[in-house]
Amino acid sequence: MKRLDTTRTDFDTEFRKLLAERDSDTARVDGPVTEILAAVRARGDEALCEFTNRFDRTDVTPDRLRITPDEIEAACAEVAPELLDSLEVAASRIESFHKAQMPEGLRYVDQAGVTLGMRWTALDSVGLYVPGGKAAYPSSVLMNAIPARVAGVKRIAMCVPTPDGALNPLVLAAARRSGVSEIYRVGGAQAVAAMAYGTATIAPVDRVVGPGNAYVAEAKRQVFGTVGIDSIAGPSEVVVIADGNNDPRAIALDLLAQAEHDPMAQSILITPDTAMAEKVERAVATELETLPRAEIARTSWDAHGAIVIVRDLDEAADLVNTIAPEHLELMIDNPAPVFERVRHAGAIFVGRYCPEAIGDYVGGPNHVLPTSRTARFSSGLSVFDFIKRTTFIEAQAESLREIGPAAVSLAQAEGLDAHALSVSVRLAALDGAHNET
Numbered sequence: 001m002k003r004l005d006t007t008r009t010d011f012d013t014e015f016r017k018l019l020a021e022r023d024s025d026t027a028r029v030d031g032p033v034t035e036i037l038a039a040v041r042a043r044g045d046e047a048l049c050e051f052t053n054r055f056d057r058t059d060v061t062p063d064r065l066r067i068t069p070d071e072i073e074a075a076c077a078e079v080a081p082e083l084l085d086s087l088e089v090a091a092s093r094i095e096s097f098h099k100a101q102m103p104e105g106l107r108y109v110d111q112a113g114v115t116l117g118m119r120w121t122a123l124d125s126v127g128l129y130v131p132g133g134k135a136a137y138p139s140s141v142l143m144n145a146i147p148a149r150v151a152g153v154k155r156i157a158m159c160v161p162t163p164d165g166a167l168n169p170l171v172l173a174a175a176r177r178s179g180v181s182e183i184y185r186v187g188g189a190q191a192v193a194a195m196a197y198g199t200a201t202i203a204p205v206d207r208v209v210g211p212g213n214a215y216v217a218e219a220k221r222q223v224f225g226t227v228g229i230d231s232i233a234g235p236s237e238v239v240v241i242a243d244g245n246n247d248p249r250a251i252a253l254d255l256l257a258q259a260e261h262d263p264m265a266q267s268i269l270i271t272p273d274t275a276m277a278e279k280v281e282r283a284v285a286t287e288l289e290t291l292p293r294a295e296i297a298r299t300s301w302d303a304h305g306a307i308v309i310v311r312d313l314d315e316a317a318d319l320v321n322t323i324a325p326e327h328l329e330l331m332i333d334n335p336a337p338v339f340e341r342v343r344h345a346g347a348i349f350v351g352r353y354c355p356e357a358i359g360d361y362v363g364g365p366n367h368v369l370p371t372s373r374t375a376r377f378s379s380g381l382s383v384f385d386f387i388k389r390t391t392f393i394e395a396q397a398e399s400l401r402e403i404g405p406a407a408v409s410l411a412q413a414e415g416l417d418a419h420a421l422s423v424s425v426r427l428a429a430l431d432g433a434h435n436e437t
């Protein structure tokens with residue numbers, strides 16, 4: 001963990017180093033990912049099974065890639081009813097929020113009498129990546145699948161790794177709750193390749209979405225163009241802005257909640273209060289004594305964690321805009337001014353009673369969010385990842401007469417004669433018809 005202080009002369013260098021070191025760690029996997037993608041593209045199911053068996057310690061053959069309806073039913077029957085109730089709380093809140101996002105189309109007639117519009121249509125097919133290497137993520141099934149369903153996508157395929165061959169019952173229950181039944185027991189870059197390029201067993205999709213580790217994130221980056229993707233939702237991150245009025249243990253746990261996801265996760269505390277910084281640092285050390293996933297969390301905290309002392313909260317907000325973190329927590333007395341000043345963050349959690357974990361499960365907004373500073377230009381998963389726009393123009397004779405001549409001039413200026421003529425022949429026909437009457 002790095003201790004930084006904005007009043008020190010070496011702050012800028014150290015701060016840049018903090019971000020760059022982590023970026024280079026996550027980028028290191030590009031070579032292996034390229035090889036995996038090429039192998040699956042060339043050899044289909046055979047390569048898909050080879051990588052799956054190597055990385056997930058399984059014994060999968062092409063005929064067993066797809067999880068059967070019986071396996072889904074049997075797994076769902078194992079889930080405790082109270083857990084199904086919690087799943088339902090999460091699912092219905094996620095569903096309501098995403099239904100509220102669905103946009104209206106656009107249609108109006110302008111002053112030239114031209115009808116202009118834009119309509120939304122759902123994608124035909126999407127591939128959902130649900131992570132599952134170091135932990136199972138039933139919540140990510142809901143976050144991926146519910147927006148796709150709400151948007152009206154017809155075919156939803158899902159890939160999830162099954163380390164050591166173990167199916168996670170709650171993952172399958174979440175899939176059933178979301179209406180997803182085409183599920184494959186594969187993960188990592190090879191799963192992304194299969195969904196993007198297709199294999200004999202897995203038909204290709206139009207867009208691959210969902211979070212995952214550095215291999216999954218890099219694979220999505222590399223298949224972009226062959227298919228659409230959502231954002232680069234890689235190893236988790238949080239920035240917590242905290243003042244002196246917090247329970248240091250609560251803040252420490254917020255930092256460790258992201259650190260426990262992945263050794264490549266990043267947790268940063270920004271505070272103007274030196275005493276709070278010291279208390280949180282001690283609390284992190286104490287919690288790491290007992291957390292079951294301490295090994296992962298400690299690696300993440302030691303390698304990528306930081307505590308930054310700032311002069312004031314304006315400076316904290318400006319640092320957040322440089323980091324553009326996946327998650328931002330505002331654990332401060334008066335969050336409104338910082339909330340307004342922050343422009344780059346995947347999701348913001350406002351107030352001491354709104355820890356990030358609420359957003360992971362039951363808040364309603366999506367927890368599949370951009371990482372590695374891509375929140376500067378991209379957003380979390382939403383219904384907009386499953387629909388697309390088509391614009392339309394409808395013009396009758398009088399409208400063509402009004403706006404057509406300008407098109408003819410511009411086409412001639414571009415040296416595109418067929419363009420110009422396609423308009424002018426119609427204008428001439430209209431003139432002819434007009435002269436005849």
Ligand SMILES: NC(=O)c1ccc[n+]([C@@H]2O[C@H](COP(=O)([O-])OP(=O)(O)OC[C@H]3O[C@@H](n4cnc5c(N)ncnc54)[C@H](O)[C@@H]3O)[C@@H](O)[C@H]2O)c1
Nearest residue numbers: 131132133134161187188211212213235236261262368369
């Ligand atoms: N940004 C978000 O919105 C968001 C949301 C949820 C989870 N996450 C992140 O998802 C990730 C889940 O990671 P995970 O590892 O538990 O599951 P995962 O499913 O993302 O990755 C597991 C797969 O990684 C591949 N893999 C592992 N080691 C490999 C190697 N050496 N070479 C090639 N491939 C290898 C394997 O194929 C394995 O099946 C975490 O980083 C977590 O922070 C992000």
Ligand SMILES: N[C@H](CO)Cc1c[nH]c[nH+]1
Nearest residue numbers: 137139140236237360367
């Ligand atoms: N914090 C993760 C997003 O980075 C999402 C998640 C799922 N389960 C728990 N957490």
Ligand SMILES: [Zn+2]
Nearest residue numbers: 257258261360
């Ligand atoms: Zn989380």
